[in-house]
Amino acid sequence: QVGHSKARCLCLNGLVNHVKPLHIEKLEVYTSSHSCRNMEIIVTLKNGEGKKCLNPEAPFAKKTIEKIMKTRR
Amino acid sequence: QVGHSKARCLCLNGLVNHVKPLHIEKLEVYTSSHSCRNMEIIVTLKNGEGKKCLNPEAPFAKKTIEKIMKTRR
16 A cells, blocks of 8 residues: 555555554654655554555544554553 | 664664654654564654654654644645
């Protein structure tokens, strides 16, 4: 679900609204820029389960980030 | 301020407590893992100004993330 190479935006093939916070290894937030006007949130899953684009409009996105911030260890 | 290669944790040389949200191009949150027990937050600044490790314990870190989530365009 994460695009590469020439694409300006990274999230080209659909967004998910939900990812289990405990499954998240890494979360990347790309702010709006000249190359892509949308904010993009890319989540890398644990155990090599790949990447997902998280819908920044979904209320879940904020909650996920808050949860990650809390479960520090 | 961001370590590479053999280092297990990425943030080796000190953390900052504050970064201007508008200066942030990309924000990466690495959750706690076997290779690094701490949560790490790495901020890439606009205009090639490099990367900073943001202190996850700082109340500012959460606020920054919230602000980024709001200023979507």
